[in-house]
Amino acid sequence: MRIALLTAAASWSGVEVHTIQLASALKQKGHQVTIFELGRQGYTGIPLPLPCPVNQLDLGFGSRREVTLDSLSFSDWRRIFKQIQTDLAISVKGTFKFGSLAMEAAARLCFPRFLVIEHLHAPLQKITKGIHFKGLVPSFNLWWYRQKFSGYLRSLFPNKVICVSKALASTLEQDYHYPQAKLAVAHSGVDTDLFVSDPVARDLAREAWGIPHKGFVFGTVGRLSPMKNHGQLIGAFSRLCRTTDRDDLWLVIVGEGPQRTSLEALSKSSSAGDRIVFAGFSAAPQKILPGFDVFCFPSTTGESLGIALLEAMSCGCPAIASAVGGVPEILNDPQLGWLIPMGDEDALMASMGLALESDSQKLQQMGASAREHVIRHFSAREKWGELVRLIESMSPGDKIK
Numbered sequence: 001m002r003i004a005l006l007t008a009a010a011s012w013s014g015v016e017v018h019t020i021q022l023a024s025a026l027k028q029k030g031h032q033v034t035i036f037e038l039g040r041q042g043y044t045g046i047p048l049p050l051p052c053p054v055n056q057l058d059l060g061f062g063s064r065r066e067v068t069l070d071s072l073s074f075s076d077w078r079r080i081f082k083q084i085q086t087d088l089a090i091s092v093k094g095t096f097k098f099g100s101l102a103m104e105a106a107a108r109l110c111f112p113r114f115l116v117i118e119h120l121h122a123p124l125q126k127i128t129k130g131i132h133f134k135g136l137v138p139s140f141n142l143w144w145y146r147q148k149f150s151g152y153l154r155s156l157f158p159n160k161v162i163c164v165s166k167a168l169a170s171t172l173e174q175d176y177h178y179p180q181a182k183l184a185v186a187h188s189g190v191d192t193d194l195f196v197s198d199p200v201a202r203d204l205a206r207e208a209w210g211i212p213h214k215g216f217v218f219g220t221v222g223r224l225s226p227m228k229n230h231g232q233l234i235g236a237f238s239r240l241c242r243t244t245d246r247d248d249l250w251l252v253i254v255g256e257g258p259q260r261t262s263l264e265a266l267s268k269s270s271s272a273g274d275r276i277v278f279a280g281f282s283a284a285p286q287k288i289l290p291g292f293d294v295f296c297f298p299s300t301t302g303e304s305l306g307i308a309l310l311e312a313m314s315c316g317c318p319a320i321a322s323a324v325g326g327v328p329e330i331l332n333d334p335q336l337g338w339l340i341p342m343g344d345e346d347a348l349m350a351s352m353g354l355a356l357e358s359d360s361q362k363l364q365q366m367g368a369s370a371r372e373h374v375i376r377h378f379s380a381r382e383k384w385g386e387l388v389r390l391i392e393s394m395s396p397g398d399k400i401k
Contacts, residue, residue: 001395002032004086006107008069008098009042012256012281013223014307015094015119016042018164018188022117024051025384026391036084038069038099057083070100077106087396088113091158096122101153108157112396116158121168121304121325124148124175151176160394162186162387165305165326184390187329189383190310192375197316197367198290205291209277215248218352219292221285221312224257227302229322229343231259231266236298236349238270244356249275254288256281289315293363294355297321298340298348306330313337314374316367320351330378336370 003026009016020043023033033052035043043054057080059067072080081089089111091099096118107114124147155161155178162184163169169185172178206213218237222228230253237251253263253276260278267276282288285308289295295312297319305326313319313330319337321327331339338351355363 001088001392002086003034003391004084004089004111005033005035006038006089006091006099007035007042007094008038008040009094012042013094015092017307018117018119019092020051021189021380021384022387025388027051029388029392034086038080039067069098069103072100072102074102074106077103078110081106081110084111086111088115088391088394090115090117090391092117093119095120096151096154101150101157104154104157108159113159113394114157115160115162115391115394117162117164118168118172119164119304120302121165121171122151122302123171124151148176152178155179155182158182160184160390162390163304164188165329167326167329168304186387186390187326187378187383188305188307188310189378189380190307190314190374191380192314192371195286195289195311195314197371198287201287202290205288209250209252209279209291211250211252211277211291212248215250216246216356217250217252217291217293218296218355219252219254219289219294219317220296220298221254221282221289221308222297222299224253224255224259224263226259227300228255228257229298229300230263232343232345232348233296233298234263234266234270234276236345236352237276238272239345239349240352240356241272241275243353246356249356250277251275252277252279252292254279254282254285285311286315289317292317294352295319295337296348296352297327299324299327300342301325303327310374310378313367313370314378316364316371318355318363318366318370320348320355330373333369333373335366336373337366 005019005023007019026033035052035054037056039059041056089107093116161182166185169183173180173183211217224230241249264278267273289312295317297306297309299322303325309319309321309330319331321331321339322342323339324342331337340347340351
């Protein structure tokens with residue numbers, strides 16, 4: 001079956017990792033897979049092997065330097081999608097508002113089957129009560145109803161909406177009234193043979209970071225963006241350093257993104273700036289995760305699952321993570337790590353303190369339990385197999401259930 005993956009990567013993140021792994025899994029099953037970039041070259045020039053061709057679609061606007069996807073009309077999208085000959089198209093949505101209703105309507109018309117993979121957990125904002133004109137006119141919260149209705153409209157055209165967590169599927173059904181029959185859940189998987197606890201990799205990573213072998217390292221991997229909440233992690237780490245006499249504590253932040261400059265400035269202004277390392281982007285996270293003693297994942301609203309969290313646990317890292325989106329579906333036992341309220345810096349610092357106070361044997365046991373949990377419930381072979389079978393069930397020759 002010919003399968004087109006429609007993307008528009010702004011920068012490298014877990015969504016792009018997921019897309020490459022999906023393309024590889026589909027290819028292994030004998031499908032012809034092509035990644036189509038909608039105006040942005042997110043996959044071009046990356047330091048990773050690509051399992052399939054990558055084509056940049058011509059949006060066809062000549063001298064217009066930049067075109068937002070939501071500004072294109074239905075007829076524009078029909079013209080663009082006529083460039084693609086495929087049996088099934090999948091829109092890879094890194095954000096809930098990715099593309100537009102016009103794009104999805106054109107995709108449903110142009111392709112024999114059209115699926116969506118939702119990656120971002122976007123719960124509907126809570127309705128607010130208010131009054132205007134000194135209490136004479138009540139607020140009708142029309143913005144809330146517009147947001148809810150526009151979200152519902154995005155359910156109309158895909159044949160199936162695949163969510164990477166149960167929490168995400170529940171939000172789409174309850175907040176935006178997506179039909180339950182149109183929703184499916186397919187968790188991400190991790191190659192547990194690749195992501196392992198590796199003493200040699202641990203030493204090499206710490207040497208590259210300039211950190212002593214016996215140092216205690218809190219670490220995180222992810223795009224440097226507001227959703228990942230690195231600023232709060234820096235704040236919690238700085239406070240922790242002020243409460244202890246230990247001088248062997250380190251925080252390593254791996255990744256690139258739009259917030260790097262501001263985060264580095266925040267780090268330098270903190271009392272622990274000399275213990276915070278910005279390690280940049282890594283094309284091989286399996287080589288740097290073993291360098292952490294504890295993995296920190298303090299994401300805010302928007303995180304739907306967390307591939308980096310799964311990879312860290314597979315490497316035997318106990319984790320501290322926010323109870324947001326589908327994260328509780330991963331970190332569902334205190335023996336695996338610490339689950340904290342989203343956005344709670346006090347809880348983050350307290351959990352980091354508990355990890356620091358734990359003896360090495362306890363941390364090793366938590367790490368071993370975390371790895372075993374990933375092997376049992378999130379192995380790449382099983383999870384990618386489930387997703388591939390789900391996609392294959394939507395082939396043009398099959399009746400949609």
